[in-house]
Amino acid sequence: MITTLATYVRNYIDISDEEMQLFYKYLRVKKLKKKEYLLTEGRTCQARYFIIKGCLRSFYIDEKGVERILDFGIDKWWFTNYNSLITQNPSENFIQAIENSELLELHNDCFEELLLKLPKIERFFRVIMEKTHIAYLNRIKYTRSFTGEKLYKDFIHSNPVFAQRVPQYMIASYLDLSPEFVSKVRAKDAIK
């Protein structure tokens, strides 16, 4: 559990076992059952979460009452609502478990203290933030450039894990496609 995180952190910074122990003091384990919410609309996000195991989705409800998925999180990803966490404004989004999940919670109250005690963590979170941002840049670029059919096929191809663990209509929502359309794309190739 702690080793899962340590391995992850060491992709980005050098950190000793002792320092990791200190880091770990600021975390608490949080378990979520399938469909349980980590954050709901109107509440303010107060923590960053490291997903040890499981699968989450972040979504909002549009004017027509339709759920629109913004993002998925899966094993060994950091997940939060950055907007609400950083601005401390009420969240417009929900975060919900797609599977039973096990997380490490880094509460915002002790985030600053952690940075003081362990300044190299500042760098870690800057780098994480940069990586996350780059992923979004690529996503914007990608989504704009291609047809729905290509988006879906490429997504399935490059994220076979999600195709297995996430229902089809959620992938459609994430890609901003209707479930019917995705269904037709699949039918067309008389897949498999």
Added chain:
Amino acid sequence: MITTLATYVRNYIDISDEEMQLFYKYLRVKKLKKKEYLLTEGRTCQARYFIIKGCLRSFYIDEKGVERILDFGIDKWWFTNYNSLITQNPSENFIQAIENSELLELHNDCFEELLLKLPKIERFFRVIMEKTHIAYLNRIKYTRSFTGEKLYKDFIHSNPVFAQRVPQYMIASYLDLSPEFVSKVRAKDAIK
């Protein structure tokens, strides 16, 4: 010039005049004429830029040979190609001046050294990165939710500055709309 940057930095961290002087040692002034490139496809981005005055755009060329604008930068914004800068892969994008512009260049070679000498800058760039990321999150969400007509009207309404300084077809490209479509939206309202 330096005061423009100092004012900006002080929105995010406390920093003394002496420290700002130190920061400033790592920067050099760079001037761009209208249409001049700051970065071209295939080259690797080596710096972060603070726009003192002027207007930039970042774009790529899609498979059909069409320019697609990813982002604009304007006075008092940091601008770079984060993807190329951080991964040190060749850029897929161009960065070009829309107006004559004056920038401060923070070269990547001395970035690490600056962070060592002035650790609080690490925090500054983490926070900037977070803000930038949040802006993108909102943009993704927004772009997905609305029709082209609403996107354009809202953009013009919330960014009147751009409407004045940036040609209409570039705004269309940024919003992922055809110039013809934008033109028709404007005509429809017999605007003004």
Added chain:
DNA sequence: CGCGACGTTGATTTGCCTCAACGATTGTGG
């Protein structure tokens, strides 16, 4: 077993693009 969650299929509609042709404005070199 029955119900809710998920996926499929077909008919119809629509938002926006593409293509093409044509003004208006700007700017630049002879």
Added chain:
DNA sequence: CCACAATCGTTGAGGCAAATCAACGTCGCG
């Protein structure tokens, strides 16, 4: 300083990708 070329914006006709609406099939689970 004028002429001609870019650059930028407009207008209209036609087409298409994907949404919407509606109805039905199927599976898993309490």
